[in-house]
Amino acid sequence: MDKIIYAILISNDRQDELTRLLSGIRGISDSNLFNITYNDISVVASDFSSNKIIVDKEFAIDYARVIEDLAQHFTLLPVRFGTLMESPDAINEILIKYYDEFKQNLQKVENKYEFSLKVLWDYEKCSGKIRLKTESEDQNAAKLFHNNSVSTEYLLKKIKEHRFESALLEHVEQLIGEISTRLAQLNPIHKFQKMVTPNIILDAVFLLEKHKKDEFIQAIDHLKSQHDDLNFLLTGPWPPYNFVEITLK
Amino acid sequence: MSEDKILLNSGPIDDFVGEIEKLESSATSRVNATPDNADSGLAKLVLTLIELIRKLVEKQAMRRVEGGSLTDDEIEKLGETLMKLEAKMEELKEIFKLTDEDLNINLGPLGNLM
Missing domain, CATH: 3.30.70 (Alpha-Beta Plaits)
Known part of the structure; x- marks a missing residue:
């Protein structure tokens, strides 16, 4: 058997x-x-x-x-x-x-615990704000083209999309940067995945010394108070599912 | 997941559950080739790779247009080429009955393809 x-x-x-x-x-x-x-x-x-x-x-x-x-x-x-x-x-x-x-x-x-942190935002609401911001730059994009044709219209539309996507990503990276800088003070080993769905901007796991558990929760709570537009879900402690790196041959 | 595992939650739990279910469903929709669906499984894999390359080409092209290094004629040709590539991609997706979501892949730290 x-x-x-x-x-x-x-x-x-x-x-x-x-x-x-x-x-x-x-x-x-x-x-x-x-x-x-x-x-x-x-x-x-x-x-x-x-x-x-x-x-x-x-x-x-x-x-x-x-x-x-x-x-x-x-x-x-x-x-x-x-x-x-x-x-x-x-x-x-x-x-x-x-x-x-x-x-x-x-x-x-x-002597370490694994924790999971998911950070959500309201994609429709937040992306709407970013789109408004990039719209002013979009007016300059039209100046890149001197001809008025189907091709240039298509390119103009694409440039607007790319500018919006870049601004969105930049904003997400800035938020993730703030979160990771705050949590880095506790020296965890971490793995980050960003934008795993339009609404989950961060899906992260942390390996942290057991005695820092309360401090870690407080740090997340502090981040939550600074970002009303973000929702935080912290779970754990978990066995170290994401931090074992052995491949048996 | 039992409730005692939730250490901190600042939003409606249903929002998180909904998003996690989306993640699970995208994980289970990975290429799942069997003898009966080998064609569509392979098509999904190949089209995902083509779409990844097409997106990269498109991004590079946008950089060049915005950089101002192209002539009007070159811009015209570039626009036409990208437009045809996108149309061809749509055609292929329709033939193999695939959606944008089917071709989406998570690029780890880079985020999703689409």
């Missing part, structure tokens, strides 16, 4: 605690969790029969719940959803082969 892997964690000399913890958590489809240990790190896994289990949203939530429960007690690396290995021996081989990389990543996330 295949084994499904949930996480790799630092177990050190806390084997008994880990065993007790695992006996109190149920894996997906009510399976028993077990650990395979090499030196000071362990893999947490359970049996998995793909014939019996339907992989759906509930399955994913169960999987995340196991990782969440483990993360409350141990520093861990969450494993990609649905990672299967054929036997305990295969898991052990992976532990030995990638021990140094696992350890390096575990040290990177030790």
Whole structure:
């Protein structure tokens, strides 16, 4: 039977605690969790029969719940959803082969939490304001053309669109710059994605020392008070889903 | 996501949920080629790449026009070429029943293609 892997964690000399913890958590489809240990790190896994289990949203939530429960007690690396290995021996081989990389990543996330920040604006309202601003420049754009033809009209329309898009992007970058400068004071490791939808101007994840959690919330709260036109959604703490960089070959 | 995971929320939660659902639906609309739809899956991938290149060409052309380095004749030709490229792209999208949203890709730190 295949084994499904949930996480790799630092177990050190806390084997008994880990065993007790695992006996109190149920894996997906009510399976028993077990650990395979090499030196000071362990893999947490359970049996998995793909014939019996339907992989759906509930399955994913169960999987995340196991990782969440483990993360409350141990520093861990969450494993990609649905990672299967054929036997305990295969898991052990992976532990030995990638021990140094696992350890390096575990040290990177030790005593840290992941937080997610989404910043929304009202695209229609904000872009309307920016469009008004760029309209005055648009009048100068017509001076670039001396001929009046279908081609030049098309180019003029395109130039107006590009100017609007550039102004919009510049404004978004300025906002993101303000947010990142404020949060950089807490030295988090971060990953930013901007304009993932017209309304989400920033979708970011942060890896931050646990003791800075309250300070981080206060910093976001301060940013919120400075930007009435933006909505902030801060969630966490999460296991470090976005900060593990290991590719198994 | 359970409510105890929300540390701070300054807007209506429904707005965030709506936007996150949009993100999820765009993630699931990625190229999904199967033996039955290999043609359209491949067309989507190829047209997305063509659209990316077309947009880059268009941006570069706008810079040159605004830079004032082109003659009236060159501007005329450039406008006509870009117009024809866009029309051809629309034609291809119609043939393969694709929308602008289908061809949109997230370029990471650069934002969305469209």
